[in-house]
Amino acid sequence: MNTEESHSNDNNTGNGSDGLPDAIMLRDGRSSWIWLVPLLAAILVGWIGYRAWHLRGTVISIHLDEGYDLRAGDDVRFRGIAVGTIRSIVLNKELEGIEIKAALHSNASGLARAGSRFWVVRPQLDVTGVAGLETIVGPRYLAVIPGDGPPSDRFVGLNEPPFVESIEPGDLEITLATSRRGSLRAGAPVLYRQVQVGTILSVGLASDSASVEARVRIHKPYVRLIRSETRFWNAGGIDATFGIRGMSIQTESIESLLAGGVGLATPPFAGEVVHNGHRFSLSEKAEEEWLSWEPAIPIGSSLLPAGATMPTPMRAVIGWKEGRWLKSDRSRQGWVLQTKSGLLGPADLFAPGESAGEDAVLLEVAGQSIALQGDHQEYVGGLAVLPERISNNVWPSADRRNATEPEDCLVFADPATKPMPLAASRLTKVEGKWQIDSALGLDEMWHGAPVIARKDGTLVGLMLIEDESAVVAMLSSEKVTSEAEQTPNED
Numbered sequence: 001m002n003t004e005e006s007h008s009n010d011n012n013t014g015n016g017s018d019g020l021p022d023a024i025m026l027r028d029g030r031s032s033w034i035w036l037v038p039l040l041a042a043i044l045v046g047w048i049g050y051r052a053w054h055l056r057g058t059v060i061s062i063h064l065d066e067g068y069d070l071r072a073g074d075d076v077r078f079r080g081i082a083v084g085t086i087r088s089i090v091l092n093k094e095l096e097g098i099e100i101k102a103a104l105h106s107n108a109s110g111l112a113r114a115g116s117r118f119w120v121v122r123p124q125l126d127v128t129g130v131a132g133l134e135t136i137v138g139p140r141y142l143a144v145i146p147g148d149g150p151p152s153d154r155f156v157g158l159n160e161p162p163f164v165e166s167i168e169p170g171d172l173e174i175t176l177a178t179s180r181r182g183s184l185r186a187g188a189p190v191l192y193r194q195v196q197v198g199t200i201l202s203v204g205l206a207s208d209s210a211s212v213e214a215r216v217r218i219h220k221p222y223v224r225l226i227r228s229e230t231r232f233w234n235a236g237g238i239d240a241t242f243g244i245r246g247m248s249i250q251t252e253s254i255e256s257l258l259a260g261g262v263g264l265a266t267p268p269f270a271g272e273v274v275h276n277g278h279r280f281s282l283s284e285k286a287e288e289e290w291l292s293w294e295p296a297i298p299i300g301s302s303l304l305p306a307g308a309t310m311p312t313p314m315r316a317v318i319g320w321k322e323g324r325w326l327k328s329d330r331s332r333q334g335w336v337l338q339t340k341s342g343l344l345g346p347a348d349l350f351a352p353g354e355s356a357g358e359d360a361v362l363l364e365v366a367g368q369s370i371a372l373q374g375d376h377q378e379y380v381g382g383l384a385v386l387p388e389r390i391s392n393n394v395w396p397s398a399d400r401r402n403a404t405e406p407e408d409c410l411v412f413a414d415p416a417t418k419p420m421p422l423a424a425s426r427l428t429k430v431e432g433k434w435q436i437d438s439a440l441g442l443d444e445m446w447h448g449a450p451v452i453a454r455k456d457g458t459l460v461g462l463m464l465i466e467d468e469s470a471v472v473a474m475l476s477s478e479k480v481t482s483e484a485e486q487t488p489n490e491d
Helices: 003-013 036-055 106-111 220-225 254-259
Strands: 058-064 075-078 081-091 098-104 117-121 124-126 129-131 141-145 154-156 172-178 189-192 195-205 212-218 231-234 239-243 246-250 262-265 279-283 314-322 328-338 343-346 362-365 368-371 378-380 383-386 409-411 420-422 427-430 433-436 450-453 459-466 469-474
Touching: 058 106, 058 117, 081 106, 081 141, 098 106, 195 220, 212 220, 314 343, 328 459, 343 459
Parallel strands: 058 154, 075 141, 172 279, 189 262, 231 279
Antiparallel strands: 058 098, 075 081, 081 098, 117 141, 124 129, 172 212, 189 195, 195 212, 231 262, 239 246, 314 328, 314 362, 328 343, 343 383, 362 368, 378 383, 409 420, 409 450, 427 433, 433 469, 450 459, 459 469
8 A cells, every 4th residue: 555545545534743543523313311210209209198197187186194004005096986096105204194196187187276175985884874885896986076276296185085075166154152062962963854955064162171172064945944043952861751642752853863964944034144154043943933934035056157046847737628529638738937917838838639529628837727718828839828817926138138159057947856967069949949958858747837048047938748849939029028018916
């Protein structure tokens, strides 16, 4: 090979001055995603750590005087379901109690608030009954009632279950003073006409030891029964009287006989409503006059605003005969409400079926019979007004209104039972009525029941059961709520 060829080859191969080939840097057109691997790993680790922290729940400490055979792994329960787990139980440093560490589930962290009360559910037997039977064969557990204070992680548990599990805003707390304790005990009932309206919270000596004081809580619906002239007496035990005809024994109730309790009576001219902390004297027994008092004091519901009145619907039955030759008895039942215009109720309670005969049609309300005539009813939207006065307990005209959109309500039927809450989410506005969700499974027992708005305690309609479905028939300002169109009979 000649010199020129060698020189030409050197140029073609890109040899450097030292005779070695020069490196040629070429840029790859493809992007590299390898750097995403550590980023994704970091995100995954962070997510796993967050899930582990989130699932650990809220850890709280609870001090108790006694452990009552609680063990790590036992439940913390609210409303009958497990909302947490006990992690550890140890003696405190002073050996004066135990310290419990419990983890609440993430969806139950709202229970960790100041004012929450914890206690051990265990088998208990006393004169009022038994409690905690499920813990005889199963493990014991911590029960909790939530407070309404700020978040907290330290609590002092109760040695005994609370006598009043829920303290509602509007409850009334008063003090009863007596010369001796007698059968008074914490947890005993406060009775009005043998219906429990409150609970004794505590019993003990007064600060000057001159008397015994009982702290009493009256439940919100019955607060207006307690007036300045209300009388209280010890309703526990029995009153035995011996005579020629034998022995007479009187007691307020079996419950008060066993557990003690307090009875109360309010005169017709009852005085002013009292406030928290008011003091009353507790008598040894009731005077005969007290038992005859019959004041007309409306009571309310804890689900309604303060001062709202509960309706008192009356059971109504319409009866008629069907058939021309072979007649059969037919009837329909429902609820009616006394208004100034008359009886407000479902229209089908004031008129018989289409196949009714020519015999008299009777409506029975509160022990009275009314012969129905065809021209005595007003029909508006499935409701009617019959111009009759049966009761003096008249629903106030000012406490009625037209509701446009569905809202939270209460339905009142049997006055002796609690009202049924009716959430706005269960209602659908259809052709001037509120269709009620069929999942509630309402039956004919609710036909004609008054529907009261929870926000202001006003009457907005009546419940009607129509063809196996339930609706709220709204009041009409033109006729049903008019007070001037009809004048009811006063007899």
